Amino acid sequence: xxxxxxxxxxxxxxxxxxxxxxxxxxxxxxxxxxxxxxxxxxxxxxxxxxxxxxxxxxxxxxxxxxxxxxxxxxxxxxxxxxxxxxxxxxxxxxxxxxxxxxxxxxxxxxxxxxxxxxxxxxxxxxxxxxxxxxxxxxxxxxxxxxxxxxxxxxxxxxxxxxxxxxxxxxxxxxxxxxx
Amino acid sequence: xxxxxxxxxxxxxxxxxxxxxxxxxxxxxxxxxxxxxxxxxxxxxxxxxxxxxxxxxxxxxxxxxxxxxxxxxxxxxxxxxxxxxxxxxxxxxxxxxxxxxxxxxxxxxxxxxxxxxxxxxxxxxxxxxxxxxxxxxxxxxxxxxxxxxxxxxxxxxxxxxxxxxxxxxxxx
Numbered sequence: 001x002x003x004x005x006x007x008x009x010x011x012x013x014x015x016x017x018x019x020x021x022x023x024x025x026x027x028x029x030x031x032x033x034x035x036x037x038x039x040x041x042x043x044x045x046x047x048x049x050x051x052x053x054x055x056x057x058x059x060x061x062x063x064x065x066x067x068x069x070x071x072x073x074x075x076x077x078x079x080x081x082x083x084x085x086x087x088x089x090x091x092x093x094x095x096x097x098x099x100x101x102x103x104x105x106x107x108x109x110x111x112x113x114x115x116x117x118x119x120x121x122x123x124x125x126x127x128x129x130x131x132x133x134x135x136x137x138x139x140x141x142x143x144x145x146x147x148x149x150x151x152x153x154x155x156x157x158x159x160x161x162x163x164x165x166x167x168x169x170x171x172x173x174x175x176x177x178x179x
Numbered sequence: 180x181x182x183x184x185x186x187x188x189x190x191x192x193x194x195x196x197x198x199x200x201x202x203x204x205x206x207x208x209x210x211x212x213x214x215x216x217x218x219x220x221x222x223x224x225x226x227x228x229x230x231x232x233x234x235x236x237x238x239x240x241x242x243x244x245x246x247x248x249x250x251x252x253x254x255x256x257x258x259x260x261x262x263x264x265x266x267x268x269x270x271x272x273x274x275x276x277x278x279x280x281x282x283x284x285x286x287x288x289x290x291x292x293x294x295x296x297x298x299x300x301x302x303x304x305x306x307x308x309x310x311x312x313x314x315x316x317x318x319x320x321x322x323x324x325x326x327x328x329x330x331x332x333x334x335x336x337x338x339x340x341x342x343x344x345x346x347x348x349x350x351x
Contacts, residue, residue, distance in 0.1 A: 016232060020239060037252055038272040
């Protein structure tokens with residue numbers, strides 16, 4: 001397909017059709033966004049789908065697995081469950097299992113986690129001076145998973161140029177091709 | 180009267196190159212040529228008809244509102260992180276999908292393939308409307324063009340159509 005032909009379509013569009021092309025692109029982006037926000041609302045978690053980034057939970061989860069999370073307030077965290085949490089000040093979610101849990105009568109909890117494949121508990125990973133995690137740090141509890149699917153996300157994060165190249169090509173194609 | 184000149188329009192005037200296996204590109208190219216020939220050259224010069232964009236504008240407005248709602252949700256969630264923004268998010272998501280539904284209904288039932296509308300001003304307040312619509316099925320090569328005339332005074336609709344293979348319009 002010659003590059004010149006791609007621009008022919010654009011040149012023939014008048015103002016309205018061009019605006020419609022831009023809006024079509026906007027609608028594709030918005031649809032993805034709305035589906036993500038809808039999932040956030042339905043599961044109650046701020047990040048309903050996460051990718052396992054390290055091998056600290058083998059043999060249960062491997063690097064590159066996709067996890068589905070829920071975060072309903074009616075279901076309290078219990079020992080033995082796999083939770084995804086974020087340490088304060090750091091953006092990366094960590095997927096580990098709950099080891100110990102203290103609970104007060106009014107429902108506040110503090111708990112300790114450890115990765116299945118690690119030899120020590122996570123106190124080394126928490127913020128300096130922090131010995132326990134609270135409900136606020138929890139992103140969600142793992143409910144289901146898809147193996148290997150998250151490898152694409154890991155690749156795109158390790159090679160950001162690849163991600164921008166793919167997004168640029170997709171965006172370009174949608175803007176140029178008339179429906 | 181349906182201008183028969185449409186049959187003989189020569190695409191080589193502008194040397195348009197399109198991918199003949201891409202059905203939607205072919206349909207768009209022929210629609211554009213029909214508009215160019217009938218409206219700019221024929222109807223506008225001889226009879227002074229004015230092109231009306233109400234249908235296209237309606238579609239643009241619906242899309243614009245949908246995208247606006249999505250952007251609003253994005254902004255609100257950015258300013259007030261998740262648990263607080265929950266009710267607004269629910270509202271925006273449902274509004275967005277309702278807009279999508281309205282858009283689909285609009286495209287399928289109100290627009291129905293119409294790509295050009297002209298209004299013939301008659302001096303009196305009643306305007307007559309010319310509508311051109313076209314259909315090209317997905318893997319079919321028969322291009323179906325329908326030209327309709329709605330009389331302003333009697334509100335009656337007169338239609339005429341012709342069906343030809345797209346090969347007649349292209350020089351391959």
